[in-house]
Amino acid sequence: MSWIILVAAGLFEVVWAAALKMSNGFTNIKADILFVVGMALSVGLLSLAMKAIPMGTAYAVWTGIGAVGGVVAGLIFFGESASILRLVSVALVIIGIVGLKLSAR
Secondary structure, three states: OOHHHHHHHHHHHHHHHHHHHHHOOOOOHHHHHHHHHHHHHHHHHHHHHHHOOOOOOHHHHHHHHHHHHHHHHHHHHOOOOOOHHHHHHHOOOOHHHHHHHHHHH
16 A cells, blocks of 8 residues: 555656646746645655655655656646657666565565
């Protein structure tokens, strides 16, 4: 169950990062609220996951999900570049996340 909670925490990290982009310097109140709620849920769920998952593993997986999700959100919603180097780099992050999951006790 802790891994499901950790994945949810990572997905909420993507939510708050995208909301931060949409907030336009904290000038869009709806995006600002989504940012705060997403961040609170992300960190709160991370804290719960860390009860059973080692801190280093949990934090690395959480930030990895956020990084990969941020790139995907940027590609889909913000028209960011999908260069080969970027996609290979994202694949390497995913490989690292899987490796950490497989090595966790």
